[in-house]
Amino acid sequence: MSMDAEWEVWRREWQSETAVRLDLRKIVERQSRWMRIALIADVLVTVVIGGGATVLAVRAPQPDMVVLAAMTWLFVAAAWTFALNANRGNWSPSALDTAAFVDLSVRRCRSRLAAVWFGAGLYVSEIAFCLGWIYRHSPEPRTPLWAWLFFGSLTIDVVWAATLAFAGALIWYRRRKRAELAWLLGLRGQAAEPVDRRTP
């Protein structure tokens, strides 16, 4: 069989599968709505948390409340700045050629891995500040710090449980991203190999 005839037979066999069982238009419309909601939710969380702390500081303008509002905005600003910086240059149309897309995906993966460390650091700073602030405002006479931190109240126990869950999620996410990065680098390596080495 000639080479062209062989391709022609394969092409007919390959194209014999013609079923598309999904209503793609409906799916796209539903997904677009969710994406808009997710974007609004990000902004809403920022406004509610930052705005709430500001309202508290305005209603009771004591130095501690001002510090609380200022630190809240500082944490929010740090999170947004990091997120925007990490994504700078990583956003681009999905219609890049495949080689460029693999490069972009490698950069995205590395950004996400850096974000894991940033997220952990930010979380520890926030928890340290919040616990310090709450302890300072706990009623006199205060229990010793270590006892307050570990057996102080159900709320504090919930904070530690949330911290453990957050740490677990970060470890899982980091493993996943490292595996993704390894796979992408493997693919990039394969694609970049000199063609003559792969041709017998």
Next chain:
Amino acid sequence: MKSFTGTDAVSVDAGSSKVLERAALEQSFDRLLTANGPALARLAGSYTNTPSDRDDLLQEIAIAIWQALPRFRRECSERTFLFRIAHNRGIAYLARTRSQPPGLTEEIEVHDPAPDPESGLAQEERAERLRRAIHRLPVVYRQVVTLTLEGLGYGEISEVLGISESNVGVRLTRARQLLRESLENRR
């Protein structure tokens, strides 16, 4: 009675032009998917192991096309644009699921859409064997094969994958060899 100002006219114009833009976008989207839906489904199937995974990936591809369509300035052909998106989503899917590392061979569950008339059975079996063989190819070869089978020439494949035309040729030669061996071994 409310008077109609120049500002109102501008906002009505802007509003109606947005509606028109949206309608044009929806029309293009529908046209592209009607013309290329089966090809996109086949490409999605080459990256996944089961029909339900294929459908999930096809949804991702459709969403990516919908998002990219407003920025499509016809620097390349529509097919190049669509197949770039399809392959990029496929790679992102494989990276995420790592369901099939490059080069790994495994059995897959292939969707069988054909009714089952006796006359078409042998042909359907051959088609299924081909799909399995293609699925067993390493990703870099699988891409050139699927694009060739969709009828793209070297120039278009090189635009989709971002490699030179000579590289397309070399990959295709090697891929054909692997494909033949795979089909003969499983005969």
